Amino acid sequence: MTTTPLDHDFESVTAGLVQPQLPRWAAVLIGAMALAVAGLLTMVMGWSVVGGAILAGLLFVIGMPTWSRVVEGGRAAADRLATCLVWGAFVAVLVPLIWLVWLVLKNGLGAISLSFLNESMRGVVGEGGGIYHALMGTLLVTLAATVISVPIGLFTAIYLVEYGKGSRLARVTTFLVDVMTGIPSIVAGLFALALLVLIFGPAIRIGFGGSIALALLMIPTVVRSAEEMLRLVPSDLREASYALGVPKWRTIVKVVMPTAFGGIVTGIVLAISRVIGETAPLLIVAGATDSVNMNLFNGRMMTLPVYIFSQYSSPGVPAFGTDGPPPGYARAWGAALVLIGIVMILNLAARILQKIYAPKSDRRR
Amino acid sequence: MAKSIDVSDLDIYYGDFKAVEGVNMTIRAKAVTAFIGPSGCGKSTFLRALNRMHEVIPGARVEGKVIVSGQSLYEPGIDPVAVRRQIGMVFQRPNPFPTMSIYENVLAGMRLNSKKISKSDADAIVERSLQGANLWTEVKDRLSKPGMGLSGGQQQRLCIARAIAVSPEVLLMDEPCSALDPISTSAIEDLIHELKSEYTIVIVTHNMQQAARVSDDTGFFNLKATGEPGHLVEFNPTNKMFTNPDEESTEAYISGRFG
Amino acid sequence: MLSSTEATGKPVVRLGDRLFSGTARLAAMLIMVALAGVAVFLVVEGLPGLSAPADIYRPADDFWSYVGPLVWGTVLAAVVALVIAIPFSVGLALFISHYAPPRIAGPIAYVIDLLAAIPSVVYGLWGGLALAHWMTPSINWLYDNLGFIPFFAGPPSVTGRTMLTAGIVLSIMVIPITTAISREVFAQTPRLHEEAAMALGATRWETIRLAVFPYAKSGVVSGVMLGLGRALGETMAVAMVLSATPVVTLNLISNSNPATIASNIAANYKEATPDRQSLLIATGLVLFIVTFVVNFIARLIVARSERNVTR
Numbered sequence: 005m006t007t008t009p010l011d012h013d014f015e016s017v018t019a020g021l022v023q024p025q026l027p028r029w030a031a032v033l034i035g036a037m038a039l040a041v042a043g044l045l046t047m048v049m050g051w052s053v054v055g056g057a058i059l060a061g062l063l064f065v066i067g068m069p070t071w072s073r074v075v076e077g078g079r080a081a082a083d084r085l086a087t088c089l090v091w092g093a094f095v096a097v098l099v100p101l102i103w104l105v106w107l108v109l110k111n112g113l114g115a116i117s118l119s120f121l122n123e124s125m126r127g128v129v130g131e132g133g134g135i136y137h138a139l140m141g142t143l144l145v146t147l148a149a150t151v152i153s154v155p156i157g158l159f160t161a162i163y164l165v166e167y168g169k170g171s172r173l174a175r176v177t178t179f180l181v182d183v184m185t186g187i188p189s190i191v192a193g194l195f196a197l198a199l200l201v202l203i204f205g206p207a208i209r210i211g212f213g214g215s216i217a218l219a220l221l222m223i224p225t226v227v228r229s230a231e232e233m234l235r236l237v238p239s240d241l242r243e244a245s246y247a248l249g250v251p252k253w254r255t256i257v258k259v260v261m262p263t264a265f266g267g268i269v270t271g272i273v274l275a276i277s278r279v280i281g282e283t284a285p286l287l288i289v290a291g292a293t294d295s296v297n298m299n300l301f302n303g304r305m306m307t308l309p310v311y312i313f314s315q316y317s318s319p320g321v322p323a324f325g326t327d328g329p330p331p332g333y334a335r336a337w338g339a340a341l342v343l344i345g346i347v348m349i350l351n352l353a354a355r356i357l358q359k360i361y362a363p364k365s366d367r368r369r
Numbered sequence: 370m371a372k373s374i375d376v377s378d379l380d381i382y383y384g385d386f387k388a389v390e391g392v393n394m395t396i397r398a399k400a401v402t403a404f405i406g407p408s409g410c411g412k413s414t415f416l417r418a419l420n421r422m423h424e425v426i427p428g429a430r431v432e433g434k435v436i437v438s439g440q441s442l443y444e445p446g447i448d449p450v451a452v453r454r455q456i457g458m459v460f461q462r463p464n465p466f467p468t469m470s471i472y473e474n475v476l477a478g479m480r481l482n483s484k485k486i487s488k489s490d491a492d493a494i495v496e497r498s499l500q501g502a503n504l505w506t507e508v509k510d511r512l513s514k515p516g517m518g519l520s521g522g523q524q525q526r527l528c529i530a531r532a533i534a535v536s537p538e539v540l541l542m543d544e545p546c547s548a549l550d551p552i553s554t555s556a557i558e559d560l561i562h563e564l565k566s567e568y569t570i571v572i573v574t575h576n577m578q579q580a581a582r583v584s585d586d587t588g589f590f591n592l593k594a595t596g597e598p599g600h601l602v603e604f605n606p607t608n609k610m611f612t613n614p615d616e617e618s619t620e621a622y623i624s625g626r627f628g
Numbered sequence: 629m630l631s632s633t634e635a636t637g638k639p640v641v642r643l644g645d646r647l648f649s650g651t652a653r654l655a656a657m658l659i660m661v662a663l664a665g666v667a668v669f670l671v672v673e674g675l676p677g678l679s680a681p682a683d684i685y686r687p688a689d690d691f692w693s694y695v696g697p698l699v700w701g702t703v704l705a706a707v708v709a710l711v712i713a714i715p716f717s718v719g720l721a722l723f724i725s726h727y728a729p730p731r732i733a734g735p736i737a738y739v740i741d742l743l744a745a746i747p748s749v750v751y752g753l754w755g756g757l758a759l760a761h762w763m764t765p766s767i768n769w770l771y772d773n774l775g776f777i778p779f780f781a782g783p784p785s786v787t788g789r790t791m792l793t794a795g796i797v798l799s800i801m802v803i804p805i806t807t808a809i810s811r812e813v814f815a816q817t818p819r820l821h822e823e824a825a826m827a828l829g830a831t832r833w834e835t836i837r838l839a840v841f842p843y844a845k846s847g848v849v850s851g852v853m854l855g856l857g858r859a860l861g862e863t864m865a866v867a868m869v870l871s872a873t874p875v876v877t878l879n880l881i882s883n884s885n886p887a888t889i890a891s892n893i894a895a896n897y898k899e900a901t902p903d904r905q906s907l908l909i910a911t912g913l914v915l916f917i918v919t920f921v922v923n924f925i926a927r928l929i930v931a932r933s934e935r936n937v938t939r
Contacts, residue, residue, distance in 0.1 A: 083834070162652045253645045
């Protein structure tokens with residue numbers, strides 16, 4: 005038997021390329037073994053399920069690279085280890101997320117009913133009561149915050165993009181907006197409070213104070229997103245408008261803003277969803293109350309996040325003779341579900357808006 | 370309607386950088402004037418100085434005079450916005466407004482200035498302008514569709530219709546065909562021929578054949594050296610320019626020996 | 629004819645333009661005024677809190693011994709949160725940018741962003757009602773087996789409401805922020821660098837170490853700093869998990885834990901007298917300065933890395 009030299013070469017090359025590799029089912033096998041060992045130990049030692057799961061994960065992360073090191077060598081083993089760890093990080097982060105969502109759903113759905121949405125806490129001592137006053141408060145306070153922050157944020161963005169290019173005021177403003185993004189929410193609350201105290205004296209608590217604090221937190225988000233969207237508007241369009249003899253301000257209002265409209269609205273909606281769950285500033289300026297108050301400028305005003313906090317921190321006691329968790333906890337979970345629902349709806353709305361308005365800029369050219 | 374433009378000793382600066390130096394020329398009314406020259410020689414900058422569009426870039430300024438039928442454009446009391454209503458412009462890339470329909474795009478000049486016009490007047494302006502831009506037959510059944518839905522050549526003609534809808538006296542075109550295919554290009558060139566009976570047209574082009582085909586007068590811009598300002602080398606009737614230019618560098622550029 | 633106004637020698641600016649640009653400039657200046665207002669009001673209202681009668685500072689006796697444990701608690705909680713959050717954030721960001729199948733990477737990134745949108749009070753609820761209870765056996769285990777480390781010196785808390793629990797809740801709140809920024813810089817790694825590494829026969833992990841990490845280092849650091857900013861300023865999650873005593877301790881698992889500045893304000897605001905109020909505002913001022921410095925450093929790092937990339 006003779007082989008041609010070509011064949012011979014080919015064989016040696018492929019021989020060099022073929023490296024020992026773990027079989028595909030290696031991960032499954034190790035996973036099963038890790039589970040089995042951990043399960044057995046858990047049962048024998050009487051550990052909790054969670055402990056067992058952590059042990060199984062650890063066994064997998066150790067087992068896979070070890071086997072790989074024996075078969076495939078050190079470099080591949082390091083690669084396998086990194087892959088395991090990265091996947092591990094992902095799974096580990098999912099755990100609290102799913103846990104939290106599941107808890108909120110489980111406890112919240114049980115608490116929510118028509119009366120829960122329709123009643124305030126006025127005169128409620130034990131069971132019963134609802135979030136109506138807090139829901140209204142949240143909507144009013146957030147609405148007022150939006151009304152304050154959107155014009156300021158929008159015009160600031162217009163200044164930065166259209167007028168202030170390179171000026172000192174623009175540079176300072178950009179820097180300050182950066183600083184504002186980092187203001188802790190409780191400091192924003194203290195600011196609003198300090199402002200009101202200067203004007204009205206020390207014992208003041210009104211819903212509008214909360215709006216001021218929230219507006220302070222919203223403005224940087226609105227400026228950032230609006231600025232980005234305005235910059236995306238091609239300068240061709242501005243020039244086309246100028247060349248038609250349209251003054252700059254009309255160009256901005258009628259050409260630039262409509263083109264960036266979708267993105268700007270999306271940014272505003274996202275900004276609202278960020279501040280609607282703020283608790284700390286509202287706790288100190290808007291205060292807490294059991295009753296409905298629709299006047300932003302007079303008296304304490306309950307909001308959903310503060311409601312959750314106060315139901316949590318003073319949950320009451322279960323009805324006489326019954327056992328179980330205090331009634332406030334269930335109300336807190338119910339309110340949390342409503343609050344998360346609002347935030348998710350806002351996020352979804354933002355995403356939909358983005359989808360609707362996004363392709364326009366791509367259709368160009 | 371159409372007006373001539375006199376330019377004398379025009380220097381254009383971007384901040385401290387002198388982009389164009391010492392231009393003198395007379396652009397005839399109801400004629401097509403073409404500017405040719407290598408990239409970066411300042412011909413587009415000069416074109417933009419004719420309706421003060423270069424002022425859009427911060428720091429840009431001008432020394433010298435541009436006189437449109439007796440009125441100097443750079444007198445202190447002159448409103449650049451009013452100048453641009455009289456001297457329209459068409460850009461390199463077609464740029465219809467993406468938020469507007471074809472109909473609204475044509476009327477953009479009026480609508481954006483909130484001029485009140487009756488529905489019948491508006492219809493008449495749209496039809497006249499689109500016909501003037503040789504686009505009417507192609508789009509008359511879909512006027513309410515977005516302007517971005519047209520082909521590149523149609524978009525560019527839509528932009529021309531938009532420019533002539535405000536009835537300017539001069540039409541500036543900054544390489545209007547450079548983003549278009551040959552067929553659309555020839556449609557635009559035909560259109561330029563027709564438009565010159567009513568408007569003074571100034572066109573910047575990279576394409577020398579195009580300058581030869583469409584223009585009556587031609588100006589050749591060049592740089593003395595890189596980093597130096599651009600300047601007008603020669604300004605002559607197109608025929609003379611392409612057959613027997615005064616300057617040697619013009620001949621060299623036209624015959625393709627450089628640039 | 630060209631409409632020309634009287635030749636006044638001034639360039640023409642239309643009324644509409646002047647109004648509009650004036651409004652825009654005003655808005656920009658309002659932001660400056662607002663921030664100056666934050667600083668000024670906090671100082672004006674807080675200054676009396678620096679030198680009030682001694683009994684205001686109960687149980688401490690002057691401002692610095694009052695605020696000291698709070699600063700310590702703030703820093704400790706934030707550090708614990710970061711120590712937990714950094715490896716998970718980097719891992720998660722790598723997962724999204726390099727490991728996950730492309731089809732699910734996008735949705736996962738979206739879900740992680742949603743984590744950031746969950747209100748902090750809900751995290752607090754979860755931490756106080758669910759995690760704390762669940763942490764009790766772990767805390768006992770840590771005490772039994774690792775009690776020799778000062779962090780786990782005990783005695784272990786029976787409620788599970790410890791600094792460690794608060795740190796875990798905070799870390800879950802920090803992870804989305806740090807992940808979002810790390811993911812972005814990982815994804816921006818020049819494709820050519822990665823392909824060059826792969827062409828040299830590097831495994832995926834080696835490619836990441838060779839091409840991705842060096843490029844993304846400063847981006848990750850700034851993401852961590854922003855996360856730190858959030859951890860320092862976070863109020864509710866800490867206030868709802870910890871029951872505070874003013875102590876300075878490394879112990880993460882005992883019953884006596886220092887409060888953070890923010891949670892202390894939230895917890896004491898209701899029954900505050902005007903004197904107490906200005907004391908709390910003064911502590912808020914301290915928090916403002918600390919977060920300002922942290923954010924400032926983060927921006928500096930970002931700015932420097934941006935310069936390096938463009939160079």
